[in-house]
Amino acid sequence: MNSVKLTGNRARVRRYRAVHRRFDYTPSPDVLPIIEHHLNIGTDCCVAGVIDYLIRSGERAITGNGGQ
DSSP states (O other), X not given: OOHHHHHXXXXXXXXXXXHXXXXXXXXXXXXXXXHHHHHHHTSOSSHHHHHHHHHHHHHHHHHXXXXX
16 A cells, blocks of 8 residues: 555544544443344444444433434
8 A cells, every 4th residue: 555545544534533533342242232233224334323323312212302
């Protein structure tokens, strides 16, 4: 791979990370099948999207705020 491509990718990732915070997450063994299920049924096409969906759903269930 040429150095221009590497430099361009690093800059792109840096710009993305400046707006989108990253954190490492390893799902518990009992949670991984839930995430995989939602990937398989098409809730979202990536693990991050499924996790976002599940967190939002949990927040709505806890607060009773179904409209948000």
